[in-house]
Amino acid sequence: MPSLTFVLPDGTRRTVEGKAGLSVMQVAMAEDVPGIVAECGGNAMCATCHVYADAATADRLPPVTDVEDEMLDSTASPRTSSSRLSCQVDVEEDWGDTTFVVPDTQL
């Protein structure tokens, strides 16, 4: 079972079980992970589900699409090379342990 660890802005870590087929955003919302807003419900329209994938995790993720790329330019916290919209990243069965850092603000 893939495992997702969210590192919250205050440094605490929340580890939850992922489910293949759901997006990282959907897993975070279902588990009440604070700091993921997902205002548009997962359509890459609002950029409020921004996360930073840690280096080892980033390699396992699908590439950033053009639409995600453009929307990442509008995140409230600074965009870095590890920025992703968690609604655009689907959990894979063979992920193992992954880590996502939740930014300070989404709005």
Next chain:
Amino acid sequence: MTTVIVGAGHGGVQVAASLRAEGHLGPVVLVDGQEDFPYHRPQLSKEFLGPGAGAAQPLRSRSFFTDQEIDLRLGTAAVALHPAERCLEFSDGRTIGYTHLVLALGSTVRNLQVPGVGLDGVARLATLTDAARVRKRLATARHVVLVGGGFLGLEIAAACVGAGRAVTLVEPQDRVLTRAVAPAVSDAVQRAHTQAGTVLRLGTGVERFVGRNGRIQAVILADGSEIPADLVVVAVGALANSGLAERAGLAVDNGVLVDPWLRTSDPAIFAVGDCASHPDRERAVARRVECVQNALDQARHVASTITRGIGEPYDKVPWFWTHQFDLRVQTVGLGFADDVCVVLGEPDEASFSVCRFHHDRLVAVESVNRPQDHIAARRLLSRRLPPDLPEVGSAGFDLKSHELSTRGAA
């Protein structure tokens, strides 16, 4: 310090969540007449209708409400409001007192007053229950007719075409989205629909619905033509759910009237989202905005006011999106019919933005497959330092480059 919120849609749930996030300690009671656990609405007219789609996406988890000590009371219809007693009355006769009340009542699909509208198979789509009914019907339907060429009707039409049905959309105006967007954008949407197979019947209205044994069979148009139908969805605009407020004597005019701090004519009562009519930031008019962003931002503002007292007036630029076929339409700001429009990009390739001006001032940008323009425009309009008409009209102007070059100017 009890806060009672009426309506558990996007706005009502956000008021409750933001009250706790702001540190509000008093009881928070969130009531809704519907039984359904609070859910995301935008997908109901899109992927939710498609074959194989799952359940509606919840707005929050169930544990969120218990953990945050939000008293969520579903299936609890508020029937009367007594502002003088600061008391809300429910259908079962029980009452609840409040310090602050927030009306997040939403809107309802307007009725179409034509013969046959009560036939089985003539549906509308405002709630999850409605959407589930349409989805079930769509599974066996062959001919679907949409009445109304607004965003809702077009989205449902796109979902039905995607499900492989024969789809006709009827719109009395001579183009779709007349009130909502500039002609260039509605042209692009019309092209996408026509190419995908939606039959557009523009410039004519519905005369009546005819059926057999109480079931819809055909739609008769004003021009006399007859379209076979085994499913009709009426999407001819929405009306604010303002009855509760109106009966309580609050000021109502196309929605519950609120001041710049979203207070109704009774300062202990706020209104947010689709049901609220608030002063426009650009012009001296009251406007009612139907979109998720508006409901959420107004909800956050009200939660802040209740928790910390009166601060800045509400001043967010509205933004909205729709997704149909390969088109991603994103709008920011609100246009008026008399705006001057400048088109940037390539309309023929369905990748462009329309900049709308009021007295040379940029007030809205509508983008088709141009997220970079939309994001830049959101920033420029929020900073209140938008480019003027001559600037946007000059050769080589680009919203994203302009936004980058003006950073720090505010």
